[in-house]
Amino acid sequence: MALDQSFVGRTYPPTDPYEVGREKIREFAEAVGDSNPAYTDPEAAKALGHPDVIAPPTFVFSITFRAAGQVVQDPQLGLDYSRVVHGDQKFAYVRPVRAGDRLTVTSTIEAIKSMAGNDILDIRGEVHDEAGEHVVTAWTKLVARAAEEA
Amino acid sequence: MTAKISYSDVEVGTELPARTFPVTRAGLVQYAGASGDFNPIHWNEKFAKEVGLPDVIAHGMFTMAEAIRVVTDWTGDPGAVVEYGVRFTKPVVVPNDDQGATIEVSAKVAAKLDDNTVRVDLTVTSAGQKVLGMSRAVVRLA
Numbered sequence: 001m002a003l004d005q006s007f008v009g010r011t012y013p014p015t016d017p018y019e020v021g022r023e024k025i026r027e028f029a030e031a032v033g034d035s036n037p038a039y040t041d042p043e044a045a046k047a048l049g050h051p052d053v054i055a056p057p058t059f060v061f062s063i064t065f066r067a068a069g070q071v072v073q074d075p076q077l078g079l080d081y082s083r084v085v086h087g088d089q090k091f092a093y094v095r096p097v098r099a100g101d102r103l104t105v106t107s108t109i110e111a112i113k114s115m116a117g118n119d120i121l122d123i124r125g126e127v128h129d130e131a132g133e134h135v136v137t138a139w140t141k142l143v144a145r146a147a148e149e150a
Numbered sequence: 151m152t153a154k155i156s157y158s159d160v161e162v163g164t165e166l167p168a169r170t171f172p173v174t175r176a177g178l179v180q181y182a183g184a185s186g187d188f189n190p191i192h193w194n195e196k197f198a199k200e201v202g203l204p205d206v207i208a209h210g211m212f213t214m215a216e217a218i219r220v221v222t223d224w225t226g227d228p229g230a231v232v233e234y235g236v237r238f239t240k241p242v243v244v245p246n247d248d249q250g251a252t253i254e255v256s257a258k259v260a261a262k263l264d265d266n267t268v269r270v271d272l273t274v275t276s277a278g279q280k281v282l283g284m285s286r287a288v289v290r291l292a
Contacts, residue, residue, distance in 0.1 A: 024184075027183075027184045028184045028185065030180070030184070031177070031180045031181045031183070031184035031185070032181065032184075032212065032215040032216060032219070033171065033172075033177070033216075034215075034219055034222075036222060036223070036228060038227065038228055038229070039228070047152075048152050048226075048227045048229060049152055049227075049229075050229060054228060054229055056215060056218075056222075056228060057215075057218050057222070057228060057231045057234050058211055058214050058215045058218065058234075061185070061211050062185050062186050062187070065187075066186070085238070086210045086211075086238055087237065087238060088235065088236065088237045088238070088284070089210070089211070089214060089235065089236055089238070090233070090234070090235030090236075091233065091234050091235070092232070092233045093231060093232055093233070095229065096228060096229040096231075139235075
């Protein structure tokens with residue numbers, strides 16, 4: 001069933017802060033096999049001009065996607081999450097995420113489309129630090145595939 | 151930010167060093183834990199096949215994370231990445247053996263932009279098929 005177009009433009013309340021830890025960044029960098037010292041060695045990060053270790057570019061997705069759960073699980077929107085696949089993902093960075101950041105995410109439904117029975121949902125997540133400075137924006141396109149004919 | 155590549159040293163068509171990244175079942179379990187994405191299509195073969203997939207598939211975000219390493223290894227400073235976007239076009243199928251699958255990534259400078267930034271276009275394949283489309287990064291060089 002097509003999703004309600006009136007949800008386009010709806011913004012959800014900011015999430016509680018997510019505190020970025022050095023060891024969580026290390027765990028993520030190890031999981032993607034990336035040994036760049038900027039992710040694990042504060043001195044190496046400082047030599048590049050960062051105040052502490054920074055996170056790999058896609059690390060923030062774990063935070064923004066959790067925030068997008070507010071949208072995905074909104075019973076009023078009624079998205080069938082069991083049929084959802086990740087269509088597109090984009091990030092625009094003001095600065096890299098770094099250890100010590102306390103990040104909040106504000107999610108907005110940018111677009112809802114229906115194509116060939118598929119529901120397509122574009123969610124924008126604005127990520128801010130504790131000082132209220134913008135850190136990164138994440139755009140996530142989710143596609144709920146049409147239910148198969150019985 | 152201190153990228154080790156200078157804007158003046160690159161031109162449209164400059165190729166970045168290509169890389170091949172392995173993906174194994176164990177690696178996907180590790181990524182699930184690190185990312186918090188425990189969708190069983192990434193570790194449970196029975197479940198993956200029940201929902202119509204050929205086998206367990208890699209997290210799209212895992213593939214996205216591997217692909218950008220070609221760019222961050224090139225610049226040295228991962229903080230040089232200003233924008234990064236992809237379209238997930240085909241899954242990376244990961245068989246249950248000690249070989250797993252591989253992700254092949256090549257990249258080249260597609261445009262020189264303002265403020266010492268360049269657009270890098272990435273080509274990302276697995277088993278001969280393109281797995282990411284529209285895969286582009288904007289990077290600030292020295």
